[in-house]
Amino acid sequence: MTGLLDGYERHYSPSLARLxxxxxxxxxxTGAGTVLEAEDGRRYLDFSAGYGVFALGHLDPRVQGxxxxxxATFAGVPPGVPHAAQEALATHLAGILPGDLNxxxxxxxxxEAVEIALRAAFxxxxxxxxxxxxxxxxxxxxxxxxxxxxxxxxxxxFEPLWTDATFVPFGDVAAVAAALDGDxxxxxLEPILGxxxxxxxxxxxxxxxxxxxxxAGCLLIVDEVQTGFGRTGxxxxxxxxxxxxxxxxxxxxxxxxHVPMAxxxxxxxxxxxxxxxxxxxxxxxPADVCGSVLACVAASAAxxxxxxxxxxxxxxxxxxxxxxxxxxxxDRHPAWVRSVRGRGLMAGIELRSGLAEYAIWLRMLDxxxxxxxxxxxxxxRPVLRFFPPLIVSPVEIDEALAALDDALTxxxxxxxxxxxxxxxxLPWQYRMPKPALRLATRLLLA
Amino acid sequence: xxxxxxxxxxxxxxxxxxxxxLGIVTGAHGATFDLAAGGSAVDLAGGGWGYGDPLVVAAVAAQLARLxxxxxxxxxxxxADAVRRxxxxxxxxxxxxxxxxxxxxxxxxxxxxxxxxxxxRRTLVTASRLPHHLPVTQRTVPYGDAGALREALTRDVFAxxxxxxxxxxxxxxxxxxxxxxAREACDRSGAVLIADETVTxxxxxxxxxxxSGPDVAVFGSTLGGGVLPLGAYVARKRLNDRVYRxxxxxxxASTTGGNPASxxxxxxxxxxxxxxxxxxxxxxxxxxxxxxxDELGRSFPGVVADPVAAGLLGSVTLPDVGWxxxxxxxxxxxxxxxLRQGRMLAIRPPLRIRRPELDRGLAALRTALAKQx
Numbered sequence: 001m002t003g004l005l006d007g008y009e010r011h012y013s014p015s016l017a018r019l020x021x022x023x024x025x026x027x028x029x030t031g032a033g034t035v036l037e038a039e040d041g042r043r044y045l046d047f048s049a050g051y052g053v054f055a056l057g058h059l060d061p062r063v064q065g066x067x068x069x070x071x072a073t074f075a076g077v078p079p080g081v082p083h084a085a086q087e088a089l090a091t092h093l094a095g096i097l098p099g100d101l102n103x104x105x106x107x108x109x110x111x112e113a114v115e116i117a118l119r120a121a122f123x124x125x126x127x128x129x130x131x132x133x134x135x136x137x138x139x140x141x142x143x144x145x146x147x148x149x150x151x152x153x154x155x156x157x158f159e160p161l162w163t164d165a166t167f168v169p170f171g172d173v174a175a176v177a178a179a180l181d182g183d184x185x186x187x188x189l190e191p192i193l194g195x196x197x198x199x200x201x202x203x204x205x206x207x208x209x210x211x212x213x214x215x216a217g218c219l220l221i222v223d224e225v226q227t228g229f230g231r232t233g234x235x236x237x238x239x240x241x242x243x244x245x246x247x248x249x250x251x252x253x254x255x256x257x258h259v260p261m262a263x264x265x266x267x268x269x270x271x272x273x274x275x276x277x278x279x280x281x282x283x284x285x286p287a288d289v290c291g292s293v294l295a296c297v298a299a300s301a302a303x304x305x306x307x308x309x310x311x312x313x314x315x316x317x318x319x320x321x322x323x324x325x326x327x328x329x330x331d332r333h334p335a336w337v338r339s340v341r342g343r344g345l346m347a348g349i350e351l352r353s354g355l356a357e358y359a360i361w362l363r364m365l366d367x368x369x370x371x372x373x374x375x376x377x378x379x380x381r382p383v384l385r386f387f388p389p390l391i392v393s394p395v396e397i398d399e400a401l402a403a404l405d406d407a408l409t410x411x412x413x414x415x416x417x418x419x420x421x422x423x424x425x426l427p428w429q430y431r432m433p434k435p436a437l438r439l440a441t442r443l444l445l446a
Numbered sequence: 447x448x449x450x451x452x453x454x455x456x457x458x459x460x461x462x463x464x465x466x467x468l469g470i471v472t473g474a475h476g477a478t479f480d481l482a483a484g485g486s487a488v489d490l491a492g493g494g495w496g497y498g499d500p501l502v503v504a505a506v507a508a509q510l511a512r513l514x515x516x517x518x519x520x521x522x523x524x525x526a527d528a529v530r531r532x533x534x535x536x537x538x539x540x541x542x543x544x545x546x547x548x549x550x551x552x553x554x555x556x557x558x559x560x561x562x563x564x565x566x567r568r569t570l571v572t573a574s575r576l577p578h579h580l581p582v583t584q585r586t587v588p589y590g591d592a593g594a595l596r597e598a599l600t601r602d603v604f605a606x607x608x609x610x611x612x613x614x615x616x617x618x619x620x621x622x623x624x625x626x627x628a629r630e631a632c633d634r635s636g637a638v639l640i641a642d643e644t645v646t647x648x649x650x651x652x653x654x655x656x657x658s659g660p661d662v663a664v665f666g667s668t669l670g671g672g673v674l675p676l677g678a679y680v681a682r683k684r685l686n687d688r689v690y691r692x693x694x695x696x697x698x699a700s701t702t703g704g705n706p707a708s709x710x711x712x713x714x715x716x717x718x719x720x721x722x723x724x725x726x727x728x729x730x731x732x733x734x735x736x737x738x739x740d741e742l743g744r745s746f747p748g749v750v751a752d753p754v755a756a757g758l759l760g761s762v763t764l765p766d767v768g769w770x771x772x773x774x775x776x777x778x779x780x781x782x783x784x785l786r787q788g789r790m791l792a793i794r795p796p797l798r799i800r801r802p803e804l805d806r807g808l809a810a811l812r813t814a815l816a817k818q819x
Binding site (some may be wrong): 011015046067108194 | 455461462463464468469470472473474479482489491493494495497503508510512513514515516517518519520521522523526528530532533541542543545546547548549550551554555557558561562565566568569580582583611658666667670672673674675676677683684687689690691692693694696697698699700701702703704706707708715722780784
């Protein structure tokens with residue numbers, strides 16, 4: 001453990017080493033289904049699912065079998081060398097994507113797919129310069145994606161950037177309307193805002209924004225990295241409002257948690273008149289993952305499994321149970337939980353402060369449940385996520401809810417205001433001396 | 447939905463200089479592709495590590511069966527081991543690693559780190575190479591020209607990106623003193639010096655790193671051992687600390703970057719790099735490659751010009767683009783894949799290529815040249 005932390009501190013990320021040391025984080029080792037196992041043998045019910053990548057649970061046997069067989073025979077070629085698995089996957093994906101989202105470009109990570117989508121948008125609307133995105137949104141952290149990242153504290157250290165973006169409050173149609181003009185290239189949105197808050201927009205929001213975009217002649221890019229492949233109760237969240245975006249990004253869950261991969265889907269209506277040079281500007285150089293036969297066959301197998309297990313319908317059913325259960329627990333602890341948010345198995349509880357979130361996350365861990373920490377140290381009232389694999393059972397949901405109730409009851413022994421005051425220090429935690437932090441952690445969180 | 451199969455269109459990436467009629471590759475082992483069209487072809491184009499390396503495959507298979515991707519909520523042993531090993535093998539002073547899913551993403555991360563060091567500066571200088579459509583104000587200077595480089599590094603420049611050996615327009619070994627001049631110019635202006643070693647790094651030039659002088663070195667697919675997509679940058683600790691140490695760890699991070707399976711691939715590859723004589727192999731076969739290319743120059747005067755080799759990196763220049771395309775095409779028919787960059791043909795075999803494969807591939811190129819009218 002010390003060796004690991006030392007490796008993180010010296011060769012990876014000193015601030016992450018600090019966070020993990022204070023939280024006495026376990027070392028991940030293996031998993032099966034909804035259960036994650038640490039190196040010390042302790043087992044955790046995984047209600048974080050790696051922020052969504054383990055949508056099929058850990059080590060889904062179908063995907064695992066296909067991936068291992070492929071790895072043993074033919075793992076990959078350099079990007080740009082054609083192989084059959086890539087085409088098979090693109091056909092698979094286009095088959096489940098809504099409407100005329102028929103062209104698929106593969107990327108190695110969600111942020112790389114966002115970069116491709118932005119290049120496609122700029123190519124489709126030459127002469128326009130400005131992007132519109134939501135405040136508090138999250139679309140990755142590479143240079144171009146950074147320009148549309150709605151969490152200011154993650155952008156500011158690198159500003160000024162080169163791409164012009166306007167940020168609007170999420171869920172507010174009028175704000176989008178006011179932000180659009182003849183210079184707008186595209187509006188980029190998550191169907192449900194992630195990034196530490198988890199905000200479900202009012203009904204009809206996406207459809208109204210799609211309509212505004214059409215009239216302003218700009219594109220609508222929807223980032224389904226978190227919501228795709230059944231998480232919110234439909235295969236893609238946009239289906240709920242019958243919206244077919246011009247560009248769509250998917251990633252988490254795509255390979256059933258086996259290999260990193262993302263994809264950008266381009267609607268036929270956007271690319272109808274593109275020549276080879278335009279495609280080259282958008283798709284070249286091909287992402288390294290394009291050459292990964294292993295990633296492509298894993299993704300095809302995972303998509304088949306999502307369909308075979310009817311995971312969108314399961315997420316809708318179990319999501320209703322989870323959200324109802326969270327509401328009951330929230331009612332019992334009004335001092336701590338401000339609201340219950342979510343749709344399907346993308347659920348969370350809004351807490352009174354960042355420190356309260358941290359404390360509950362740790363207490364849940366103590367009780368054998370891993371939840372999704374918002375990782376947003378600047379959120380005033382962050383949302384702790386309940387993001388189980390989509391194969392989660394009703395019994396497991398009840399177990400997690402009981403652990404939450406128990407954690408909140410334990411927390412209630414300290415006056416909430418103490419946490420509020422201490423939470424003001426959160427943005428400075430990486431500058432404070434470690435002994436002070438250790439003491440605070442022991443007093444408030446242990 | 448789903449029924450409109452006939453409108454589905456797959457954009458196959460435009461191949462980055464591969465022969466247009468390569469067709470589908472159905473398998474790869476050592477340094478050889480199996481072709482759907484029948485037969486096989488020696489890969490002299492893909493760079494990287496090599497295909498189906500049993501030790502890398504075994505390491506990835508074991509991790510894949512245990513935990514392929516990370517929860518990102520717990521500590522990861524493969525990640526800690528991989529960054530420690532990569533830092534140990536990197537040039538002295540380069541200590542902090544960032545792992546991601548492609549060389550392009552790693553280069554992007556290195557440029558972001560430099561921007562974080564000098565947020566108010568706006569311009570990036572590159573020596574003859576535009577990094578993959580970055581949304582960055584770029585100033586390009588001719589490769590190898592130290593004077594131009596010094597002149598370009600004004601106070602508005604936050605970083606210089608340079609390949610230790612140019613690989614994007616044939617192979618160009620810089621004149622002596624060029625990289626030292628780059629270092630001095632960056633020291634003077636404060637710009638962060640980024641070495642793009644995505645092609646040259648991890649043994650290809652006969653050294654583990656083509657250059658030990660940068661502030662950040664960027665590595666690409668070689669690190670994944672031909673099994674998984676992988677990129678990484680390694681930076682000076684002081685530089686990384688200044689930008690990231692006292693800020694939230696999510697300021698630069700990704701859900702899948704440095705995932706356990708990729709780290710297992712990197713660890714196996716780095717172990718082979720340290721224990722087997724991979725750089726020695728690149729040097730020895732590099733000499734073979736140089737001899738072949740020189741011979742081509744002598745045998746086909748007026749056709750093959752400027753043979754250059756630097757370790758397992760080589761190029762020749764043909765009279766025009768048409769010539770280069772025709773020779774590339776015929777080389778494929780003869781059983782080898784070379785990369786075309788304008789009127790140049792680049793030779794970039796996988797690092798683990800063996801002598802017989804290399805000779806077979808280069809013989810195919812020679813036959814193709816001999817067959818031109």
